Amino acid sequence: MARLAEVSTATASKALNDRPDVSPATRARVLAAAERLSFSPNAVARSLSEGRTGTVGLLTSDLEGRFSLPILMGAEDALGASSTSVFLCDARGDAIREQHHLRALLSRQVDGLIVVGARPDSRPSIGRDLPVPVVYAYSPSEDPRDLSLVCDNTAGGAQAVDHLLSLGRSRVAHITGDPGYGAAHDRARGALARLEDAGLGLAGDEVLFGDWTESWGRGATRLLLQRAHDVDAVFAGSDQIARGVLDALHEAGRRIPRDVAVVGFDNWEALAAESRPALTTVDMQLEALGRRAAERLSAAIDGRRQATGVEQLPCRLVQRHSSAVVD
């Protein structure tokens, strides 16, 4: 290609990369030649010479889960903008496989790593002294010297309750999932704090922990209706649970939202938008989380000092009919 343009490879390189010290005429000649041969530079060779590959590794523990996906999209999106490519690796929740992938990524000379956990709880650090910066998303690293981005579950719980209180509800119950999840406790804590601030207790007296399923939502609701017949709002720890709650409330003849308002968590569109009535829910804004993680990583790669600790990103309440104002 340089030959076709009758210049040296050095000049060709400068011309193609918009470097100074190339006469307009030469540049034009080079560009024309490149065009003619539909020349495309070999990024591998460039990486070798520059010592920078323009790639990052995305190490996820659980592609299956619906949570990693939006994060991954956000990250892919943000990195694509800086024409960085993403190596995707799924460790399937297996530490051995994770180490294996880590080695593969490092040998491929990625410029940085994003680690996306399967659960919102903290996870072991992938290692200190890695030759590239690392950002944890969704699951924070146990090591506070790492940088982690997570969504603010406590604030999310508070937002849900704030909303219910603003509707004038005062008998608010909370049905949530597996107590083994830190996020379940965080959301409950946020919710309880707001109730307390308002001088209220929890309808049903205690948080109903169970698992993250629709059927638990149904079962817990039946239990709740016995314990607190006058309940006028339910905050569910997930949209799946909320679906069960709606179902059981219908069954019991309660009208929604007139008799009981319901708020879910996750904003899982297929569930929340299609329920009857459509479900008000807390959105974790995971795509934004992924995007932010990518931005933080890019900054670290470009040498700006790597921040540390856990950064909490806000949730957003999405209002639908299950908590509509009734006249």
Add this chain to the structure above:
Amino acid sequence: MARLAEVSTATASKALNDRPDVSPATRARVLAAAERLSFSPNAVARSLSEGRTGTVGLLTSDLEGRFSLPILMGAEDALGASSTSVFLCDARGDAIREQHHLRALLSRQVDGLIVVGARPDSRPSIGRDLPVPVVYAYSPSEDPRDLSLVCDNTAGGAQAVDHLLSLGRSRVAHITGDPGYGAAHDRARGALARLEDAGLGLAGDEVLFGDWTESWGRGATRLLLQRAHDVDAVFAGSDQIARGVLDALHEAGRRIPRDVAVVGFDNWEALAAESRPALTTVDMQLEALGRRAAERLSAAIDGRRQATGVEQLPCRLVQRHSSAVVD
């Protein structure tokens, strides 16, 4: 590292790659040195020299959809086994972005490409004369000279009806989604063929096309119950639709499966396993599809001749309670 072992880089390379013509003593010395320095070979340099990167591009049109995800998992899984890494690119359904990513992938010297569409219908070929093999998954390429892997929707529809007939049902209706989807027609065709074989017509006389939502499932079911009061089975074109069908049948006081058996499509666990009763459904085995696509691609990369045309992979019926045998 070669210096530490007091050998030349050539010998070190042979030792590390289990090449012959290295004395056991030397090999041991090299391995020890590598260990001490926790040496990890630079895959970028190796790629440059070998002309092969051990990477493939995964070009998806719609990361958002739940369908690309299992395919992606399967592909990632199969490729990981051959220690091939995957570049993930999401075109977001935008042709421009797709071309952009394609260029980026080629300049990164990927050894092959997997193209995953957003819908089960055919899509434009990504281009002829690419320097690397390409396999299409889920969305077949419009160009029959490309290799595409898709699931056999027609057979899937047939499987659903076969199952219902085997339960002794004879008044079978079909409620499905957007008629703009070829897959909707394929499934309907498979279902109708089997009914015809059994000398039966469709309950409700015609396929009820609408959209892929729960609310359409509800609406269509109400319609259906007017038109064909004696319906004893419904085959739904998706699990979301099936959820709506279940809902409306409950509302109408029909018992499931005693009065009406229901079969869905997709085996979307969160919906199907948690519905009341749990939903029998057709699984597209997308993970297997992704895996198969990766295998085909690997074969093509390794020089075995690239097959062409559309390869159909079978679906699998997952039986749950919505079509249980009633005594």
Add this chain to the structure above:
DNA sequence: TTGTAAGCGTTATCAT
């Protein structure tokens, strides 16, 4: 402004 040459880290060829 342009060209020459070294270097990036590996593998492969071919002497020794």
Add this chain to the structure above:
DNA sequence: ATGATAACGCTTACAA
């Protein structure tokens, strides 16, 4: 069995 050397395709001093 080992090592010197070229090659992979690019960037970048530095020399012309």
